[in-house]
Amino acid sequence: MLITIIAWILLIVNGLVCLFSFINIFTRKTTGERVESFGSVVYAVFTIILALGFIYG
Secondary structure, eight states, rough: HHHHHHHHHHHHHHHHHHHHHHHHHOOOSSSSHHHHHHHHHHHHHHHHHHHHHHHHO
16 A cells, blocks of 8 residues: 555656656757756656556556
8 A cells, every 4th residue: 555655656746757857858958958858758757657557557
């Protein structure tokens, strides 16, 4: 039960991180900052997939 609650919290937080990082990909000025935002999106999506695995798996 505790793991499911933690997974829901991770799902919500990483969903917000993914949203804001995705927006930053298009609004940052340098390529390095855009790549950093893209890496954040990839990490957030990966953790969202893991959280969904704990919730529904």
